[in-house]
Amino acid sequence: DSFEEQYYPSSCLVMEAGVRVLRRKDPPFNKLPFGRLFPRQKLFRNVKNIKTCAIVSSAGSLAGSKLGRFIDSHDIVMRFNNAPTRGHEADVGSKTTIRVVNSQVVTKPEFDFAHAPIFRNVTIAAWDPGRYNGTLEDWLTSADYDLFTNYEIYRRRYPKSRAFLIDPHSVWRLWQSLQMFAGNRAIRRNPPSSGFIGLALLLPHCPQVDFIEYVPSTRLNGRCHYYSKEMNSGCTFGSWHPLAAEKLMALDMNVADDMSVFQFGILRIRRPDKLLC
Ligand code: NCC
Numbered sequence: 001d002s003f004e005e006q007y008y009p010s011s012c013l014v015m016e017a018g019v020r021v022l023r024r025k026d027p028p029f030n031k032l033p034f035g036r037l038f039p040r041q042k043l044f045r046n047v048k049n050i051k052t053c054a055i056v057s058s059a060g061s062l063a064g065s066k067l068g069r070f071i072d073s074h075d076i077v078m079r080f081n082n083a084p085t086r087g088h089e090a091d092v093g094s095k096t097t098i099r100v101v102n103s104q105v106v107t108k109p110e111f112d113f114a115h116a117p118i119f120r121n122v123t124i125a126a127w128d129p130g131r132y133n134g135t136l137e138d139w140l141t142s143a144d145y146d147l148f149t150n151y152e153i154y155r156r157r158y159p160k161s162r163a164f165l166i167d168p169h170s171v172w173r174l175w176q177s178l179q180m181f182a183g184n185r186a187i188r189r190n191p192p193s194s195g196f197i198g199l200a201l202l203l204p205h206c207p208q209v210d211f212i213e214y215v216p217s218t219r220l221n222g223r224c225h226y227y228s229k230e231m232n233s234g235c236t237f238g239s240w241h242p243l244a245a246e247k248l249m250a251l252d253m254n255v256a257d258d259m260s261v262f263q264f265g266i267l268r269i270r271r272p273d274k275l276l277c
Contacts, residue, residue: 010181010252011203011269012277017174019200021125021164028137034148037155039162043123044097044205050075053206056092057195058083059213059236060223065265067212068093074210078202080194081105082118084227091226092212096122100166100198103128103145114153120161125201126151127166129191139168166197174200178242181249187242196246199269209269215251217265 021043022029029035044050054074056062058081071077071093078098079085082105085094099122106113106126113119128147130139140148147165154163171191178196179187191197195214202209213219216236224235238244254261256268 009272009276010249011272013177013180014174014200014203014249014253015272015277017170017177017200019170019174019197020167021201022167026136026167034140034152037152039155039164041162043125043162043164043201044076047205050206051208052076053078053202053209054093055195055198055202055209055211055214056080056083057212057214058225058227059216060226061216061219061221061236061265062088062091062213062226063219063221063223065091065213065219067091067265070210070266071095071212076202076206078198080198082111082116083225084118088227098123098125098202100125100127100194100201102126102194103143103147106147106150107145113150114157119154120158124154124161124163125166125198126163127171127191127194127197128168129171130168132172132189134168136169166201170200171197175242178245178249181252182245185245187245188238188240190240190242192246193238193241193243196241196243196250199250203269203271207271209271211250211267211269213265215247215254215261215265215267217262219265 024035024038052074053076054071055078056071068090072095076097077095079096081101085092105111126147128143130143174192222231222233224230224232253269254267255270260266
């Protein structure tokens with residue numbers, strides 16, 4: 001009995017964080033000219049037809065996976081930051097529906113957010129944590145990296161684009177869900193990684209999410225990204241983000257067998273039934 005009372009599904013905790021994009025009607029943006037830059041469209045079209053989604057982590061151990069065809073078979077494919085597909089199709093596929101990008105990628109000149117082809121013709125969900133207890137007004141003047149300037153340039157240049165900003169309060173609620181999962185093991189007071197934010201953003205729209213090479217498989221090779229030679233295990237196990245806790249929580253939500261997770265690198269997460277949460 002006591003065990004059952006203590007157990008609360010991790011997927012419910014993630015759903016309750018309510019990770020979302022900002023909308024025109026959200027105060028204070030409903031009163032600010034800046035809010036009129038937000039797209040009127042929903043984050044995804046035809047949500048009723050979405051059955052399967054793939055989230056492609058940028059992990060080095062995707063190299064050599066040959067998962068490209070499998071990834072492209074999903075209705076929605078989510079990728080991160082400037083992670084390329086070109087030249088890596090066999091391992092990571094070529095379809096991209098949505099990119100979750102952090103505010104460094106929106107801001108730093110080397111990524112050229114407002115022009116680079118990699119950020120065009122896909123849905124964009126950009127995020128910046130702001131201060132833990134800050135208001136949205138504070139955020140507009142004190143974002144970690146000023147993503148607003150380039151967001152505005154991008155939206156004016158491509159008015160039909162689906163480029164959204166993630167509600168920073170919802171990012172911190174996700175951090176709180178992670179803290180709930182971790183119990184008395186303290187996690188870092190830094191926001192979750194783009195990968196975990198992406199999962200929480202996608203799950204409400206998708207009955208089944210395959211998260212690729214997030215929990216490391218036996219292909220683990222010490223490389224940071226599949227698209228660069230940099231060796232850095234911190235990218236996989238965490239240095240700034242509470243990444244290890246995220247991955248434990250993701251594994252707790254997994255319904256696939258060990259072969260799938262640790263040999264193929266595919267974690268399967270089902271959206272919880274409302275009655276369960
Ligand atoms: O590396 P990054 O992450 O772009 O990776 C995207 C997401 O993939 C998962 N990942 C990545 C590498 C790895 N070995 N294992 C993984 O599981 C993580 O879930 C990660 O979120 C980010 O989260 O936005 C991050 O962005 C980079 C960097 O800003 C961009 O790549 C642009 O260069 C950050 N690195 C630095 O700031 C140096 C990284 O900390 C987080």
